[in-house]
Amino acid sequence: MSGLKRIVAVAANTFRETVRERVLYNLVFFAVLMTASSLLLGNLSIRQDEKIVKDLGLASMDIFGTFIALFIGVGLISKEIERRSLYPLLAKPLTRSEFLLGKFAGLCFTLFVNIGLMSIGLIVTLLATHHRADPALLKAIYPIFLGLILVVAVALFFSSVASSSLLATLWTIAVVVAGRFSDVIRNMRQVSEVPDWLVTALYWAVPNFRNFDVKNAVVYGDPVPVVALAWMTAYAIVYSAVLLGAARLAFGSRDLH
């Protein structure tokens, strides 16, 4: 119970940090982008115009979100160690696990707020250009958010394992890029030098961010079954839990200096 309170305290402070460090400024870019697109696209045919706004909105949420999850995520732990801001805190009744969870939850909340505000921005743009605020958009936005949580988990893992922020950043970028282009890994099978088992192992080990990409289906009005969303949710939860568990193991017994 008091453990939960401490996690919330750390999470709240992490959220406050992202706000004060102006992480939410990406929303300004998003607003400019949405406004510009609605103005420029005014003279295309109505159908196309709607698709382009949706496409652009969802893609920017995904990209902005991924950048925030990645670059703030890798600093979550390593920066606290490098600057030693963590020292006084760990001498309080705050365990390392609670600290990790609080950091994770805090950044996830930042992303939630961010994605939420961008969603509102997208809907406002659609309404302003005389379109419907299509509820099916949520079916694309929700998986984007799940994907971002997973990116945070990857970043947090490397942040607690790596000896420097730079290494953590490089590793996280490598894994996130590999996970976004996991087809490339699969296609490595055609390269004879790489053993098949290695390719398969890599393909399964790297989180598959493509699973979360249903933007096109939603924009073109194809159905996205609830079962698929449930699977994505389970995938994101299990994968993040494994990463957090591993982070906890590595970070829990590590000398801080």
Place this chain on the structure above:
Amino acid sequence: MNVSSSTPTPALSFAHLSKSYAVGFLARQRRAALTDLTFDVARGEVFGYLGANGSGKTTTIKTLMGLVFADSGEARVLGLPLADPAWKARVGYLPEQPYFYDYLTPREYLDYVGRLFGLSPSVRTERANALIEEVGLQDSRDVAVRRFSKGMAQRLGLAQALLNDPELVVLDEPMSGLDPIGRSLVRGVILRLKREGRTVFFSTHILPDAETLCDRVALLREGRLVKVGRLDEILERDDRNLLEVLVSGGDLAGIPEASRTGRMGERATLQVTEPELLATLEALKRGGSRVLSVQPIRQSLEDYFMKEMGKGGGGPA
């Protein structure tokens, strides 16, 4: 009130504590930072932890606070093993060169720390305000820490270490970065804690401070304990014979340059060893000086420190 009388267990105890750090290419070698450290700090005591740069003071304190892990041996805090989280709410800790979140003000930071201690909002506010006053940050209570000077950060560090009303306070170089006013403030805080029956364990390089404040000190050299004990015991050991002579007027030409330690107008102070005393008094008489007082003086901790550290320089030969 006085915690020491009710509980017999030491505030801190170290038993054969050793710690090494990985060094070198791919961290393949280990270098000892602490070797077989064994001593206790009693309840209610102000305890100074002394040693040259790199002697292992910070390593000891980081091991206590769970920031690094010992290779072998054991330490206990308030009678509890390090791994038992129960002592953490009863202990305050000021890290060396503390860093706090840039984007928070002292009030916000202390509130955050208070939440980690599980204090209620009213207690948090009340204590934060009182401590901000005590450490002299009242004019900067709403200034973001990024604008803080080193000494201001040190003061905030002291405040956060005291927020939970701790029984034991562990301070890693509490005086560093502070101006004379700040240092005297820290001394005042340490004395207040002592009066209230709390235990203070602090590392420092500022030996006169250790000398005025500490009941006992430990001296560390290259990770090994050289000495631990009461200050008067440690310091009186080899300088019983040093005397200070206060004189007025006259000609001091007959006195060796080395014994003249101070001059204030008419008055002068001389430091001599016991065997030299008679000859000195004779010389003073010849020069026509008036002897105001002769009293034994103790070697300062600084002298002792220099001698123990094998650097020489201070103190009588």
